[in-house]
Amino acid sequence: MNSTVKKISNDFSPVGFSITPFAANPRLQVIKLSSETVKSFIEQVLPLGVQAIEYKPFLRFHAADILNKLTDDTLGANLLGIIKSRATGGFMLQCEPVVADFDQLEFNILLSTAVSHLIGVPNLDAMYGKFYARFSVKNEDNSDSYLRQAHRRMELHNDGTYVKERTDWVLMQKLAEENMQGGDSLMLHVDEWQDLEKFYNHPLAKEDIQWTSPASKNVGYKIQHPVFFEEDENGRPKMLFIDQFAEPLNMRQGQYLFEMGSSLEAEENTINVRVPVGSMLVMNNHVWLHGRDKFTADKGLYRELLRQRGAYYENAKL
Ligand SMILES: [Fe+2]
Structure with missing residues (x-):
């Protein structure tokens, strides 16, 4: 890694993602992971699999650590800073598109788990019996x-x-x-x-x-x-x-x-x-x-x- 990138990362300026204010309310921050970050996440985290992270809680932190390292340790600090600051207190996280063949559901569960473990520890969701819950809305x-x-x-x-x-x-x-x-x-x-x-x-x-x-x-x-x-x-x-x-x-x-x-x-x-x-x-x-x-x-x-x-x-x- 060259010295310029290292210097930038020391003050937690985003590496591998962007932060922009949401149009309707600038308190809300829009975080966009770059295609490169998403692609590397798919390569490194998807092989862990959802079943494994459900069975072994430490793997959830491992997934979060991989994501953070892909951003030169800048993502976690920014997410925590945004969530804990009363002035902002919220973000919408999105991904730039990637050309790759992968399981979208596994990806979504692993990505949200990596994000949640960068800001803390999820509670057991009593309605679903896991650390996350999936639920649907239908017409009836x-x-x-x-x-x-x-x-x-x-x-x-x-x-x-x-x-x-x-x-x-x-x-x-x-x-x-x-x-x-x-x-x-x-x-x-x-x-x-x-x-x-x-x-x-x-x-x-x-x-x-x-x-x-x-x-x-x-x-x-x-x-x-x-x-x-x-x-x-x-x-x-x-x-x-x-x-x-x-x-x-x-x-x-x-x-x-x-x-x-x-x-x-x-x-x-x-x-x-x-x-x-x-x-x-x-x-x-x-x-x-x-x-x-x-x-x-x-x-x-x-x-x-x-x-x-x-x-x-x-x-x-x-
Ligand atoms: Fe709610």
Whole structure:
């Protein structure tokens, strides 16, 4: 490696990928891996195989290390910097096209695993029984939450509200889509919520709320925490809110949560983000709320997502 590249990499300027702000909201960063980086990742990581990384957790870190080395150790530092900074707190990661013959599903699972292990450790996804979950949205659905229901908007929320595991970040990758109109991801940064101070300065902002979840989530307990559960190093609030799984125990709590949900849904600073197949959205779960716009009815509608959620390395130990 020549000295110029070495010098650049010391300050974590991107090598083998680019970073540009997302048009609709420059807080969100668009990371694009170069064709060369993607090609080398395919050559070096795909031979590991998805089954092996499911069975051996250390291989997930090995995949992440290979990806990081392909970028001269600059990718991990940039991803962590973006996720942990309140000003940005999120990125969409995409790949430049490559001419190669490879298994797209294996590639997607291995790439999202490499990315997640550059920013922390994923939690076990109780709904799917693995460190990642795959789930689909179809035109018809009989499930017990709005996660898989196509014809309505899934309201803005944070993940990990009803589990004990810490959920510092959320990764959502689009695996497939067919006949899809609508269904964009919705995102709102907590600091862009115009009613934030009204709800944060409210007497109930720090009062414990009870959170529970339906059977499909496979979580057999209830937990308590306030919506504004923690402050960052500058004293700014972090949030854990989801309308469906809050279980208010009196009228005051019920009204506070009802007004909060109404305010969030009316917020005009919410952005629509169309995630192309193969791309992933990764966000700081405590400063970005996310949701999903409704889909246009279509008998052939099919969309499949992969999700990983977890903690930063320093928060990962249970
Ligand atoms: Fe979610």
